[in-house]
Amino acid sequence: MTLGSVLFLGSCNDDDRPGYSYEIPPKTNDGWEVASSNEVGLDSVQLIEMADYLESRYEHQIHSIVIVKNDKLVFEKYFEGYLYSDDPPGSHGNFILYDRETDHYLASVSKSVTSVIFGAAVKAGYLAKVDTLLVDVLPDYEDILVGEKADITLEHLLCMSSGLSWDEWSTSYEDPANDVVAMFNEDDPVEYILSKPMISSPGDEFHYNSGGTNVLGAVIEKETGMSLLDFANESLFEPLNVQGGLWEKMASGYYFASGGLFLRPRELTKIGYLFLNDGYWDDTQIITEEWINGSIAPHIQTDDLIPRSDSYGYQWWIMDFYANDQTYECFCAAGWGDQYMFIFPDQEMIITINSGNYSGAVNMSIFAFVEEHILPGLL
Numbered sequence: 001m002t003l004g005s006v007l008f009l010g011s012c013n014d015d016d017r018p019g020y021s022y023e024i025p026p027k028t029n030d031g032w033e034v035a036s037s038n039e040v041g042l043d044s045v046q047l048i049e050m051a052d053y054l055e056s057r058y059e060h061q062i063h064s065i066v067i068v069k070n071d072k073l074v075f076e077k078y079f080e081g082y083l084y085s086d087d088p089p090g091s092h093g094n095f096i097l098y099d100r101e102t103d104h105y106l107a108s109v110s111k112s113v114t115s116v117i118f119g120a121a122v123k124a125g126y127l128a129k130v131d132t133l134l135v136d137v138l139p140d141y142e143d144i145l146v147g148e149k150a151d152i153t154l155e156h157l158l159c160m161s162s163g164l165s166w167d168e169w170s171t172s173y174e175d176p177a178n179d180v181v182a183m184f185n186e187d188d189p190v191e192y193i194l195s196k197p198m199i200s201s202p203g204d205e206f207h208y209n210s211g212g213t214n215v216l217g218a219v220i221e222k223e224t225g226m227s228l229l230d231f232a233n234e235s236l237f238e239p240l241n242v243q244g245g246l247w248e249k250m251a252s253g254y255y256f257a258s259g260g261l262f263l264r265p266r267e268l269t270k271i272g273y274l275f276l277n278d279g280y281w282d283d284t285q286i287i288t289e290e291w292i293n294g295s296i297a298p299h300i301q302t303d304d305l306i307p308r309s310d311s312y313g314y315q316w317w318i319m320d321f322y323a324n325d326q327t328y329e330c331f332c333a334a335g336w337g338d339q340y341m342f343i344f345p346d347q348e349m350i351i352t353i354n355s356g357n358y359s360g361a362v363n364m365s366i367f368a369f370v371e372e373h374i375l376p377g378l379l
Helices: 044-056 109-123 147-151 154-158 179-185 189-194 210-224 228-237 265-276 289-295 366-373
Strands: 004-006 062-069 072-078 080-086 089-097 246-248 261-263 309-312 317-323 326-335 339-344 349-355
Touching (some): 044 366, 109 210, 109 228, 109 261, 109 265, 109 289, 109 326, 154 210, 179 189, 189 210, 228 246, 265 289, 265 339, 265 349, 317 366, 349 366
Antiparallel strands (some): 062 072, 080 089, 246 261, 317 326, 326 339, 339 349
16 A cells, blocks of 8 residues: 655563563564564563553653564554644644554654665666765756855765755744745745755765755655655555555645654554665565665764764664663664654664654653663563
C-alpha cells in the first residue's frame, strides 16, 4: 500500500511480580521476525524495570518504544497520550492509547527519511555524485546561486553545511517570522530558501537548516520526474510493505521534506534496519552500502547541538552513549517533541521512541533514559 498525503491547511512471561510483564511482540503480516529479548542478548528484566520506571513517571510523554536486535523485533510498548495537532503546531489533539497501527508525527526524523529516499534515487541512477553543484541540478535558480552560493553542492545540503542562513529557533512555529513557517507558505519555497544570505562559506560550518532538506526534496522531484511521495512510495515504502503513513504538503504543493511525515513505529524502524542489513529489506536492496557508509560518516562537527552528538552525516546525527563501562557508537534520527530512532551498529540494535513533548516541559532526557534504562540490559 502506498503512503497518502495530507494537504496544507505469542508471548513469554519472564517475571511474575506485579507491574509490567515482558511479552514477545506479536508476529504480524508486516514482515518483522520476533524473538525473546533474552535470546538476542538484551535482558528482559532490564526491560521490565524500564517499563515500570516509566509507569512511575506519570508525567512522561513517551507514546511508544520499539526495539529491534539481531534482526528480530524483541520489544514494543505503547502508552496513552495526545495526538499531534498543527493548530497551533504541537498542540493537543485527541487523547488516545497509542498502538502499533497509530501513525505518529515524526517532525525532523523526516529529514533522515528524506536522506534515505535521496539514497534510493542515487541507487536508481537518477542522481550521480553528491559533490555535484546545486546550480547544475537546479539551473532555474542560477540567478540566485551566484558568488559563494554557486559553490553549494548536494553534499553540503545533506550535511547542513551550505552556509545559508536559517532561523527556526528564535521564534515559535506559530510566528510567521519563523523561517519554517515562512517557507511553508511560500509559492516557491526553493527560491525563498536559496535567497537567504550566506553566513559562512559552503562546507565550513554546520548550521541547522530545515530549508536545505526541502531543497533536497525538490531535487529528487526534478531528477525523478515524480513527486517526492510518489518516488518514496515506489522506491521505499512499497518495498518495505508500509501500510500506514501520511506526508504533509506545503502551500506550494511540495511535500514538507524536512518535517511532515507520519509513520507507525514498526514501519519507521524498518527504514533504520536498512542500515544494519546492507540496505536490504527481504530480497530488495533499497540503498547501497556506499550510501550507508556516506550517510553515517561524521562529515562535519555540530558543537553538541543535541545531547551526545558532536558530528553530522547525511541528515543523521552521530553520537556516543556510555553504559556498562563502555562506549556505544550510535547514529540517530531526531525530531521535535522527542522523536528518536537510535541505531547501534555494533550491537545490531535499533531503539525507536516517539513522544509528545512538543513544549519541552517534561524534565526527562530521552538520551539519559536510553543510557540508564535500556543499554544496561545488553548482555
